[in-house]
Amino acid sequence: MEKIQIKKYMEIGKENKPILICGLPGIGNIGRLAADYIIDKFNMEKVCDIYSTYLPAQVFVSSESVVSLPKNSLYFKKLSKTRSILIFTGDFQGTTTEGQYEISETVLKLATSMGVKEVFTLGGYGVGKILESPRIIGAVSDLKMKKKLEAKGIIFSENEPGGGIIGSAGLILGMAGEFFGMDAACLMGETPGFFTDPKGSIELIKALSKIIKFSIKLEDLEERARSIEQITDKMHMEGQGKEQKEDLGYFV
Amino acid sequence: MEKIQIKKYMEIGKENKPILICGLPGIGNIGRLAADYIIDKFNMEKVCDIYSTYLPAQVFVSSESVVSLPKNSLYFKKLSKTRSILIFTGDFQGTTTEGQYEISETVLKLATSMGVKEVFTLGGYGVGKILESPRIIGAVSDLKMKKKLEAKGIIFSENEPGGGIIGSAGLILGMAGEFFGMDAACLMGETPGFFTDPKGSIELIKALSKIIKFSIKLEDLEERARSIEQITDKMHMEGQGKEQKEDLGYFV
Amino acid sequence: MEKIQIKKYMEIGKENKPILICGLPGIGNIGRLAADYIIDKFNMEKVCDIYSTYLPAQVFVSSESVVSLPKNSLYFKKLSKTRSILIFTGDFQGTTTEGQYEISETVLKLATSMGVKEVFTLGGYGVGKILESPRIIGAVSDLKMKKKLEAKGIIFSENEPGGGIIGSAGLILGMAGEFFGMDAACLMGETPGFFTDPKGSIELIKALSKIIKFSIKLEDLEERARSIEQITDKMHMEGQGKEQKEDLGYFV
């Protein structure tokens, strides 16, 4: 079978020139959570599903006991006459190095066919502790993009992130710039890294809404962030500090 | 060499519309044991062997010292004028993610060519303890199948299995529904999970016999289940509890 | 590049019907050591080298500081007007499951093109201790071969080896029988398993010389076996028993 299979549900004409936003599972899961939230709130339409032998060999089971294969998907929304967005999200990142490259190239080829010229990948920047006001750190395909994002409050810091950007958030950015001639950036939200972190996702969405100019109600995410804050605060008060927080694991 | 090689021994016409049952090695080995038992009791005919570079690089040695390569196989039986079954079983599941996908697609392509419209995969649902009456939990390709199975006593439970279904029992189900348009379900028998469990296999066969409508003598499996019960009971009486039972490992 | 590359140095006509003997590195290294010894003593001619991306990415450095890529090789010798042998040996087995299958198929295709009808693979059967008289245990492609080998003193034992035969000694045997219609057997010499064991290799060569009918001087191997015996005896006398022997590691 083909290592990557695309099921297409609608055609997106090049004239839309949508901006591509990529949020897959990763550190603190904040990129994916932000992507899913925008898709939900904007009631975005599904453009295609991407199945792949590079994704884990399993199925998910819904609360109705109906199964679904792991996949990555692309969603579309026309925000106004001149602005539209595509969001790329999914259940997993590719499980091998080759899979990471192949899936990244696939989404960028699809994006090219739909007229995409600009890409933002979303990621988490693990800082190992809970911050009052997490920053959004940026990395870019070129200095023009950097200037543009600095004007919108994105922070560029000489030694952050130190070790490069691992996985799809880095690779899609790199390939978009070097192979596809797109303007691209990665927005990395600071996040504790040891649980799914709606607070980080909120900051990512706020940054995106300034850059792309859209408005979105954040109440549901804020509600989720408060729930988690109550749990972590309680743990803190019980004097069990950091070790306990790590026990939270990844929960949504 | 081809990564998957098929040795065909007979042709199955599409008019048979057989129901496909898949039981490969897995948790408690109950799916494979159930599949092997039905093949044996119904004296099913072998349709084909599937060899693959995705299966381990080794051979088995029989009690006669004759070796055989690892393989997966398909067996056929006409149960009545209008009902027939295909059983897919084998020595191993694919050893890589890609192998899992490729072998699952291969069996579903073969099944399609033989007129299969309905698939049941068999799996174990590890509960970590010995149960008096293990349940059969279901997961399905769609709600129509769920209704059908509920009527036959299969249990659908909102949070079970929590983490999805890993491996071929999940993947064949998912691909059957999403890629091949088949009605499909996975039947998961509760099983301790730390030894080959004939009791779980018996429950799977009982469930299948209600769904597909066939009758089969279960005495030999019941005999095996009793043998294991005697061992585990004895261990229990010796007051060594759960830890000791885990030492049973996988035995047949 | 091709995953397997063959450098051929001579043509072997089918009329030779050579017997193929396979000895690659493995348990106690006795198969490879036996193969190398026969190649050396019979001054066999090299038929071809097999290079592969399935072999480790490194080179060996000779005592002259000249490097060589890892490879597997095939050697030929006409023993008499009617009997000739091919020996397959090499530096490594394939490093992946796929590599094991591909390299095994490659040598069997080459063998077919040279008229091979009969194959003996050599392996070690790790018993974890030093034996006075190691046995040769057999496993075969069919019962006809078993009878033939029993007549030559090869031992067939119902539960040995228990877990099948892992790696090329098993796979080449299995594929020779099931895919290439050859008569095939694996000869497994009992060996401690924790050092290169010339004693096991001697027994393998004695067995082969009875089966294929050739005579070969074993003095050099016997000399090596004695050296190792002196070391292990000394360790035994110092009362450090089995644990220490395991520290010998693999030495040649």
Added chain:
Amino acid sequence: MEKIQIKKYMEIGKENKPILICGLPGIGNIGRLAADYIIDKFNMEKVCDIYSTYLPAQVFVSSESVVSLPKNSLYFKKLSKTRSILIFTGDFQGTTTEGQYEISETVLKLATSMGVKEVFTLGGYGVGKILESPRIIGAVSDLKMKKKLEAKGIIFSENEPGGGIIGSAGLILGMAGEFFGMDAACLMGETPGFFTDPKGSIELIKALSKIIKFSIKLEDLEERARSIEQITDKMHMEGQGKEQKEDLGYFV
């Protein structure tokens, strides 16, 4: 996508017959550091970039926050009318055995197309301690090359390196000789192995400059070597010896 993608920036005619020098990351990082230093000091021109799905799925982030995909690259410099060099270096070695072979073949094919007849790969020979005067140990494709290098002070030692040469420094050498008919050698500088070691790189460059006949100022590397020496000396004086030095990790 292609597993290896080449972006070419200039053509090198065969009449240049350049000497190829390969320095990728490895033990003590001395091969890569030497390669980078020569490229910098000679202001070499980039011939091509090699991107590959065999390289890690990530991007690097510059101090300006601009990202770049991992790659290997080839640089060219005409040293005189009759002598020119190509340097092959990069961010990583291939992450799999197959990747190592494929990338090595790619650079040697490129080299062939540019008229290369002679290859020197650079590597580190880990000795686990800081040496006053690290030696350069050689390994060669043939004895003619050995003689040539002995005349230039390269050391050939019967048991060094004992375990062969792992990775691209070995593989490119082996393939250059056995597959491409080139004269080739590996120059291995002795290095502690637990930090990036400019001292070892200096010795490699000195050896190359004798063999290929070029002169290059080593001041900047010597400065870096002194800095590291000060750190390691200080640690030594504090009496924390070898264990602490290992904590240095890989730093540049």
